Amino acid sequence: MLFDFQxxxxxxxxxxxxxxxVEKYETVFGPIQGDxxxxxxxxxxxTKFEPLPYETPEELKNDFDWNLLQQLVIGSFSSDYExxxxxxxxEKELYIAVKSGDQSVVKTVSELRxxxxxxxxxxxxxxxxxx
Numbered sequence: 001m002l003f004d005f006q007x008x009x010x011x012x013x014x015x016x017x018x019x020x021x022v023e024k025y026e027t028v029f030g031p032i033q034g035d036x037x038x039x040x041x042x043x044x045x046x047t048k049f050e051p052l053p054y055e056t057p058e059e060l061k062n063d064f065d066w067n068l069l070q071q072l073v074i075g076s077f078s079s080d081y082e083x084x085x086x087x088x089x090x091e092k093e094l095y096i097a098v099k100s101g102d103q104s105v106v107k108t109v110s111e112l113r114x115x116x117x118x119x120x121x122x123x124x125x126x127x128x129x130x131x
Contacts, residue, residue: 008121095108
């Protein structure tokens, strides 16, 4: 898998403007250990969202935990999503809509590149640490 949860947490700890996210989380829930699926926000919140099959980039099929990404998207308060069946596609498309100021960007997961997917993991996991 391309996304390393513990490496991302360490990266947050090292950034002066981000380290308080980890510190506040650990004050409330205890040390962040293990994988994201070992965290209380995952076990008590994100597991409530049952993932459904959806289109992903063919060349990245084995590089990411796609069920986890879908759970993070659905559990997010900062973006909207839609699962929609497109003609000629085997699976549904997962559309993600993100607003920034007056602009809204909508993309399907299947059209994203690996660096964009990595960034989504970072954004959504950081969001889960601050709630």
